[in-house]
Amino acid sequence: MLDWTEIILRLGVATFAGGLIGLNRDLQGKPIGLKTLSLVSLATAMLLVLVHSDEVRIVxxxxxxxxxxxxxxxxxxxxxxxxxAGRDFRVRGLTSAACTWLAACIGIVCGLGQWRLVFIALVITFAVLTVGGRIERWLHKRLGGKDEAGQDPPPDSFSDK
Structure with a gap:
């Protein structure tokens, strides 16, 4: 059985790596970002930790x-x-879709009774959802990104609010 530290490390690094990829995509004006790819990476890591732990194979x-x-x-x-989305043909709801997928993964892990994995994943999830957008906007301002049309945004288009 993996200890708390190993689970936190594996899920944390996966979330961080997904977030870095998402930040890159966001800075390039693509319709996916830090929160979305952090959550997708967290969900997939959670399932692999589940099925590849040192215990007898659970699944x-x-x-x-x-x-x-x-x-x-x-x-x-x-x-x-x-x-x-509707009339404006913009891609919206990617983070909500990632949350839907992550919730399914958490449900699977709950069904298998892996409570430490569930707890750690929930803590990381709420951290990403709570501060991920603010971090993304702050980094976007500092690093200079493009909007979804590939254009540099106007100077005040991103706020810390």
């Missing part, structure tokens, strides 16, 4: 197929969250 072959079916179905639900 059987049949269980693996159930997990695959759940995540595929939730992917369609997440796509619906993104596509709802």
């Amino acid at each position: 059987s072959d049949a269980g693996s197929r159930v997990v695959q079916g759940i995540l595929t179905g939730i992917g369609f639900l997440g796509a619906g969250v993104i596509v709802h």
